[in-house]
Amino acid sequence: MQYDTLATSDTPxxxxxxxxxxxxxxxxxxxxxxxxIVTDALTAALQQMVFRCTxxxxxxxxxxxxxxxxxxxxxxxxxxxxxxxEVAAMxxxxxxxxxxxxxxxxFLAVEEMLHNNLGHLQYCxxxxxxxxxxxxxxxxxxxxxxxxxxxxxxxxGNVLVENIFISDxxxxxxxxxxxxxxxxxxxSRLRTQYAQKLQRMSSRxxxxxxxxxxxxxxxxxxxxxxxxxxxxPELVQMGFVMSMSTPMAQ
Amino acid sequence: xxxxxxxxxxxxxxxxSDGPSSSPFPFRYGQDxxxxxxxxxxxxxxxxxxxxxxxxxxxxQCDGVSQSFFGDLAAEHLCQxxxxxxxxxxxxxxxxxxxxxxxxxxxxxxxxxxxxxxxHSIDHIEPAFLRGVLxxxxxxxxxxxFSSLLLDKKSYLAMLVWAGDSRxxxxxxxxxxxxxYFSEQEFLTQERWSSHKGIVGQLHLKILSPEDFDQLILxxxxxxxxxxxxxxxxxxxxxxxxxxxxxxTLAGSDDISFFQMTSSLPIAWHTGKKNTIRALNFDENREPxxxxxxxxxxxxxxxxxxxxxxxxxxxxxxxxxxxFKVLIDEIPQAGAFFAVRAVNxxxxxxxxxxxxxxxxxxxxxxxxxxxxxxxxxxxxxxxPVDPLADREKYEHYQPRPExxxxxxxxxxxxxxxxxxxxxICVGSFVLFSKGENKDNQRTNFFxxxxxGHTTPTTTPESSATDEFPTSAAPIDxxxxxxxxxxxxxDPDESELFSTLSTPYPFETTPPSTPSSAYPFETTPSSTPSLRNPFKTYPTRPQSAxxxxxxxxxxxxxxxxxxxxxESNNNLILLPLIVKENSLSSxxxxxxxxxxxx
Numbered sequence: 146m147q148y149d150t151l152a153t154s155d156t157p158x159x160x161x162x163x164x165x166x167x168x169x170x171x172x173x174x175x176x177x178x179x180x181x182i183v184t185d186a187l188t189a190a191l192q193q194m195v196f197r198c199t200x201x202x203x204x205x206x207x208x209x210x211x212x213x214x215x216x217x218x219x220x221x222x223x224x225x226x227x228x229x230x231e232v233a234a235m236x237x238x239x240x241x242x243x244x245x246x247x248x249x250x251x252f253l254a255v256e257e258m259l260h261n262n263l264g265h266l267q268y269c270x271x272x273x274x275x276x277x278x279x280x281x282x283x284x285x286x287x288x289x290x291x292x293x294x295x296x297x298x299x300x301x302g303n304v305l306v307e308n309i310f311i312s313d314x315x316x317x318x319x320x321x322x323x324x325x326x327x328x329x330x331x332x333s334r335l336r337t338q339y340a341q342k343l344q345r346m347s348s349r350x351x352x353x354x355x356x357x358x359x360x361x362x363x364x365x366x367x368x369x370x371x372x373x374x375x376x377x378p379e380l381v382q383m384g385f386v387m388s389m390s391t392p393m394a395q
Numbered sequence: 396x397x398x399x400x401x402x403x404x405x406x407x408x409x410x411x412s413d414g415p416s417s418s419p420f421p422f423r424y425g426q427d428x429x430x431x432x433x434x435x436x437x438x439x440x441x442x443x444x445x446x447x448x449x450x451x452x453x454x455x456q457c458d459g460v461s462q463s464f465f466g467d468l469a470a471e472h473l474c475q476x477x478x479x480x481x482x483x484x485x486x487x488x489x490x491x492x493x494x495x496x497x498x499x500x501x502x503x504x505x506x507x508x509x510x511x512x513x514x515h516s517i518d519h520i521e522p523a524f525l526r527g528v529l530x531x532x533x534x535x536x537x538x539x540x541f542s543s544l545l546l547d548k549k550s551y552l553a554m555l556v557w558a559g560d561s562r563x564x565x566x567x568x569x570x571x572x573x574x575x576y577f578s579e580q581e582f583l584t585q586e587r588w589s590s591h592k593g594i595v596g597q598l599h600l601k602i603l604s605p606e607d608f609d610q611l612i613l614x615x616x617x618x619x620x621x622x623x624x625x626x627x628x629x630x631x632x633x634x635x636x637x638x639x640x641x642x643x644t645l646a647g648s649d650d651i652s653f654f655q656m657t658s659s660l661p662i663a664w665h666t667g668k669k670n671t672i673r674a675l676n677f678d679e680n681r682e683p684x685x686x687x688x689x690x691x692x693x694x695x696x697x698x699x700x701x702x703x704x705x706x707x708x709x710x711x712x713x714x715x716x717x718x719f720k721v722l723i724d725e726i727p728q729a730g731a732f733f734a735v736r737a738v739n740x741x742x743x744x745x746x747x748x749x750x751x752x753x754x755x756x757x758x759x760x761x762x763x764x765x766x767x768x769x770x771x772x773x774x775x776x777x778x779p780v781d782p783l784a785d786r787e788k789y790e791h792y793q794p795r796p797e798x799x800x801x802x803x804x805x806x807x808x809x810x811x812x813x814x815x816x817x818x819i820c821v822g823s824f825v826l827f828s829k830g831e832n833k834d835n836q837r838t839n840f841f842x843x844x845x846x847g848h849t850t851p852t853t854t855p856e857s858s859a860t861d862e863f864p865t866s867a868a869p870i871d872x873x874x875x876x877x878x879x880x881x882x883x884x885d886p887d888e889s890e891l892f893s894t895l896s897t898p899y900p901f902e903t904t905p906p907s908t909p910s911s912a913y914p915f916e917t918t919p920s921s922t923p924s925l926r927n928p929f930k931t932y933p934t935r936p937q938s939a940x941x942x943x944x945x946x947x948x949x950x951x952x953x954x955x956x957x958x959x960x961e962s963n964n965n966l967i968l969l970p971l972i973v974k975e976n977s978l979s980s981x982x983x984x985x986x987x988x989x990x991x992x
Contacts, residue, residue: 192524196462200461201438202437
């Protein structure tokens with residue numbers, strides 16, 4: 146459970162994105178629609194993944210990607226799990242806001258995907274689920290499902306769950322500089338009950354991820370939760386950087 | 396000044412071999428590609444260039460930085476040029492002057508090379524997304540770490556120059572003395588030579604005397620597995636080769652370049668025994684489909700060891716005859732290297748030089764078929780979410796609301812319209828079949844139509860539309876998304892009402908990337924089925940993702956000639972690895988620690 150398995154083409158790292166495309170994602174933040182900020186951050190993350198995986202002109206299949214978008218329904222954007230080179234060939238999907246926020250449904254779909262594929266990934270880095278949302282769920286409580294997901298795992302460790310919560314109303318103290326922010330810790334004060342729920346639904350950052358984040362210039366502290374308040378585009382991007390911080394062979 | 400030299404080919408494996416005897420110092424060298432590069436048939440990013448004159452030898456070992464723009468280009472360029480420069484550098488200067496000269500030369504070398512990088516075409520590379528990333532890399536430049544050695548007999552000088560984390564190790568009288576001359580802080584990963592920046596970090600230079608050591612080894616970080624091999628300097632070529640092959644099973648498999656020189660005799664990696672076998676003979680015509688490997692049979696020898704190395708496998712087998720038969724089909728298309736030596740209970744002779752055999756190339760289609768047989772699909776596209784079917788398996792699953800399907804409604808409309816049309820036909824037949832025309836001839840609806848009769852009726856379309864209106868689900872799903880500048884709905888309202896023409900959250904038109912690069916060629920019509928959003932995009936081919944599984948089946952659970960070797964006329968079954976270098980059949984790329992968990 147060290148989360149130190151290197152992502153290679155033989156042992157790729159699975160990252161499952163669960164993206165909230167509810168209607169509120171069309172509201173603006175920092176002069177842009179939230180959905181556009183998420184798309185930009187997702188594009189940057191995919192570019193960074195390809196950057197890391199490219200040797201010469203060949204993309205080494207070190208990442209496996211799955212993407213769910215959810216509103217009142219769940220959509221499998223990529224049609225299952227795809228290798229990073231396949232995702233690069235597809236390009237970044239354009240997302241459009243929908244209606245409600247059926248968070249439980251997307252986590253059910255994620256759980257099912259993990260059940261179907263964990264057998265193939267026993268010697269790979271522990272899969273990571275990156276959930277991005279901007280509002281409370283409108284369906285059933287997703288926490289029990291997330292707890293089940295976090296209890297799954299492979300030789301590298303339990304499945305990691307990260308939450309990017311796009312909201313101004315999470316922390317009592319604003320984050321001045323993302324690069325100096327230490328992360329959501331046990332003693333961090335969260336304003337809303339839903340933020341506290343998301344904290345419970347988030348894994349603690351493994352040390353190997355934290356080191357990779359530090360190499361990217363971030364100051365996340367040991368023991369921090371994999372939960373980011375997306376109050377601006379920089380923090381949303383930071384969340385996506387965290388999702389791809391699997392240790393990787395150079 | 397007569398120059399001679401050897402340069403490795405980044406496209407092919409160079410098994411560890413002794414250098415030519417014309418060099419002023421005995422040396423051996425080798426190069427191999429990473430498992431990834433072999434799997435994708437890409438060039439390695441290491442370069443090794445050894446050049447010499449009568450009294451001087453210059454060696455440069457470069458490791459292209461894979462995260463830079465085509466690091467193999469930087470490695471190749473630096474390797475050739477620095478070796479040539481070292482052969483001409485005056486050796487009557489002090490260390491500081493030589494450092495300044497080299498620093499200036501390397502920075503100057505990057506200026507010309509930068510132009511080459513900036514004009515290096517990537518137009519042919521697909522997809523466009525990758526080209527974008529490569530352009531970002533181009534902006535950062537092509538980079539390589541390196542270590543160089545200059546040996547000069549006249550001035551009695553041994554100069555080492557390096558930047559980066561390539562390994563330099565020295566021995567004297569069988570004892571490693573590397574850390575007497577070097578420190579770990581001098582081998583930093585971030586130090587390198589860059590096409591855009593020249594030397595990044597520090598350029599390190601160390602001047603020694605050839606008397607300070609008797610063995611010197613340079614290798615790239617891809618051979619880090621050898622860091623703990625204290626007797627590396629005296630392992631024979633076959634042992635080194637087995638070690639190199641072992642790295643292919645590691646998670647961090649990387650390109651490898653290796654160089655060793657000695658300033659003393661006898662040569663450390665030689666056993667001192669006479670090498671009685673110079674080369675092997677290959678005969679593929681004696682028996683169909685089989686390769687005969689034969690070698691000389693000096694008197695007094697009756698046991699032999701045959702070493703074989705391919706891109707991914709290494710093995711040593713023992714036989715009591717001086718020939719082997721191998722099934723040609725079992726030899727990889729890229730070929731195999733063979734070496735042999737005689738052994739007896741007390742000692743062994745030297746290994747012969749490597750002999751290379753490449754089997755007749757088969758058609759690509761046949762090759763593809765073989766690959767498909769070898770691999771099996773790994774990733775299964777998740778089945779469409781069907782909560783009812785999953786209920787038994789996962790009781791916690793709640794049935795999802797069944798979205799209304801526009802497509803299915805249309806089917807109903809067509810079916811009902813057809814039924815109505817059929818009813819009209821039957822009705823008209825009943826109505827007109829008993830009627831008579833003016834000629835007192837019986838007729839029916841169709842003959843009446845032909846005769847110019849008109850029968851008032853309702854068109855099927857209007858009936859269907861009136862009687863079976865479509866549901867409240869979006870109708871015109873083909874309507875494109877509103878342009879970005881379209882005023883957006885109030886978020887509160889949007890949570891309550893769908894203000895979009897389709898609940899499908901993705902653009903149904905491809906992005907601006909070239910159509911050839913866009914994979915959704917088989918994207919369904921612009922009216923995606925809403926019943927099953929998981930089926931909107933084409934499912935993944937069953938063979939996709941095979942490279943992931945390849946590790947578990949290719950090269951680790953059975954050698955290509957596990958069942959293929961024959962000794963003279965008797966087919967013998969051989970284990971993959973007979974010698975101490977047993978390749979594990981457990982899933983590779985994992986440390987023993989993780990397996991033990």
